[in-house]
Amino acid sequence: MIGTAPKTNSFGARDFAVVVIMxxxxxxxxIAVKMAVTAIAPLTAGFLRQLIVLVVCGSALRIVPGKMRLLTILGILSGGLFYIVVNVSLAVSDNVGALAIAGQLGVPFSLLLAILxxxxxxxxxxxxxxxxxFGGVVLLVFDPDAAREVPGLMLTAVASFIWAICSLIQRYLIGVPVLTIYAWVGFWxxxxLGTLAWFVEPAAMRTISSLPLxxxxxxxxxxxGSTVIGQGSMSWLLQRHPISVVTPLTLAAPIVSVFAASWYFGTPLTMLMLTGGAVAMLGVAIVTIRTARAGDTP
Known part of the structure; x- marks a missing residue:
């Protein structure tokens, strides 16, 4: 969808509402992922998430001639390996706001891969x-409250790199319906995750049927919410408006994550952490906006 030509629709109240919800x-x-991996187990929680994605998008699951190898690789990386690393990073961390900042490394990683x-x-x-x-994320290490999350920060950086690889693969899937892509992501x-969780977390897998609502x-x-509606909203917006208009509007999400996590879990937001976050987000904003403008060039 990202490769489609820019649209000329005016940005109205409905579009703005979609952006806010997204x-x-x-x-x-x-917050949802942290609560899930705490209450269940990292791999089992990831398996359940992908199973729900598969159920919701399952009607769009179909063979796409010439794209199945890429869809398989994307599904294993995006639906499997990415969530293994992300869920484990959240399971071993308390200050998840710091992880939300480190998660933005996917944007510069994507650009570096595109260059290569x-x-x-x-x-x-x-x-x-x-x-x-990168400098903003490095600053977090010097914050005593965030420095305790070094293992989680490192895992989040790895997850960001996997996300960047997946974004690269999706550039070769232009024209494949979004629901079909996520149906295969959910399937793989x-x-x-189901296979790995069965061997690593057998007790958690056996208790799935008794999990509280x-x-x-x-x-x-x-x-x-995040995968189907969030990604679907992004796709819908990109079909109506230029990349340079839509992409910068996603920069509010990590800011919401940082403050929401601090509020919900009661973790501190120190001045150094806020500074590191601001520096990192400034860098991400520059890369995002400049890349989006370049993407609009015929």
Whole structure:
């Protein structure tokens, strides 16, 4: 969808409402995932999330000639490996707001991969944006409250790199319906996480049928709210408006995540953490906006 030509529709109240809902769903998702991996187990929680995605998008599951190898790789990486790393990072961390900041490294990682794979040429503003993104995350290590989360921060950086690889793969899936893509992500994610969880977390897998509805609600929020509705909203907006208009509007999500996590879990927001977050988000904003503008060039 990202490769479609820019549209000329005016940005109205309905579009703005979709943007607000999308950012809220993505922003609060970090709370849902943390609660899920705490109440269940990281791999089992990921399996349930992907199973729900598969059920919701299952009607769109179909063979796409010439794209099945890419859909399989994307499904295993995006639906499986990515959630293994993300869920484990949240399971071993308390200050998840710091992880929300580190999660933005996916944007500069994506640009770096595009430079290597597509030989894209960039100018100094995006180079500076990449440096600021990494610099802001590095600042977190010097914060005593965030420094305790080094294992989680490192795992989040790995997850961001996997996300960047997945975004690269999706550039080769232009024209494949979004629901079909996520149906395969749900399918391969369920297979990958379900198989691994059965061997690593057998006790958690056996208790799935007895999980309380409140716990399943956290998983459903992530699967339906963040993945299906959130990604679907992004796709809908990109079909109506240029990339340069839509992409910067997603920058509110990590800000919502940081403050929502601090409020819900009662974790501190120190001045150094806020500074690091601001520096990282400035870098991400520069990379996002400049890249989006470049994407609109015929």
């Amino acid at each position: 950012n809220i769903l993505w922003g609060f998702n970090i 794979v597509f030989r894209e040429r960039i100018r100094w503003p995006r180079i500076a944006g990449i440096a600021l993104s 994610g369920s297979v990958t 409140s716990t399943l609600g956290w998983v459903a929020f992530s699967a339906i």
